[in-house]
Amino acid sequence: GEDVEQSLFLSVREGDSSVINCTYTDSSSTYLYWYKQEPGAGLQLLTYIFSNMDMKQDQRLTVLLNKKDKHLSLRIADTQTGDSAIYFCAESLSGTYKYIFGTGTRLKVLA
Amino acid sequence: NAGVTQTPKFQVLKTGQSMTLQCAQDMNHEYMSWYRQDPGMGLRLIHYSVGAGITDQGEVPNGYNVSRSTTEDFPLRLLSAAPSQTSVYFCASRTVEDYGYTFGSGTRLTVV
Numbered sequence: 001g002e003d004v005e006q007s008l009f010l011s012v013r014e015g016d017s018s019v020i021n022c023t024y025t026d027s028s029s030t031y032l033y034w035y036k037q038e039p040g041a042g043l044q045l046l047t048y049i050f051s052n053m054d055m056k057q058d059q060r061l062t063v064l065l066n067k068k069d070k071h072l073s074l075r076i077a078d079t080q081t082g083d084s085a086i087y088f089c090a091e092s093l094s095g096t097y098k099y100i101f102g103t104g105t106r107l108k109v110l111a
Numbered sequence: 112n113a114g115v116t117q118t119p120k121f122q123v124l125k126t127g128q129s130m131t132l133q134c135a136q137d138m139n140h141e142y143m144s145w146y147r148q149d150p151g152m153g154l155r156l157i158h159y160s161v162g163a164g165i166t167d168q169g170e171v172p173n174g175y176n177v178s179r180s181t182t183e184d185f186p187l188r189l190l191s192a193a194p195s196q197t198s199v200y201f202c203a204s205r206t207v208e209d210y211g212y213t214f215g216s217g218t219r220l221t222v223v
């Protein structure tokens with residue numbers, strides 16, 4: 001079945017780059033997404049990438065997609081304490097209305 | 112433009128009670144979904160709707176009902192609450208073009 005996997009925790013120092021990784025199983029995914037969840041809040045869409053793209057950059061965020069390995073990554077440049085949150089990777093399954101979410105990666109930024 | 116509004120934010124129920132979680136969006140989005148979030152399990156789809164009058168089951172629909180009488184509203188009903196339904200519930204909506212879901216702020220439900 002469909003599955004999206006992420007590592008549970010990542011800790012970085014303020015000012016460093018963060019890289020959050022995700023692997024997925026459905027090769028027919030149309031879009032892949034990154035969401036951010038702060039404590040007590042809902043999920044906020046950060047960025048998305050269409051499945052025929054390799055890279056997308058949006059200010060401090062860079063998304064890389066390796067379709068051969070079914071691997072998605074989110075790089076946050078110059079990580080700030082305000083970036084501390086849980087980051088979810090999600091895939092939109094082609095031909096359905098469903099998203100499959102990963103379990104989330106908790107990013108902790110150390111001052 | 113409020114986005115996706117969920118009420119209540121917190122609720123405690125006794126086993127066997129019923130209740131309705133409210134969800135409303137003002138963005139004229141066609142698609143709406145209910146997810147539950149449990150520790151270590153990510154988000155799991157309960158029910159979804161692709162338009163007024165059309166609903167379907169997600170991966171964990173048992174114990175829940177939905178209806179979509181208008182584009183704006185998509186309430187989730189718990190028929191007879193069980194402790195296993197203790198969770199955080201999120202409502203989300205998006206357009207047909209699929210540029211990502213907009214989420215509400217969630218309802219934290221505890222069943223005792």
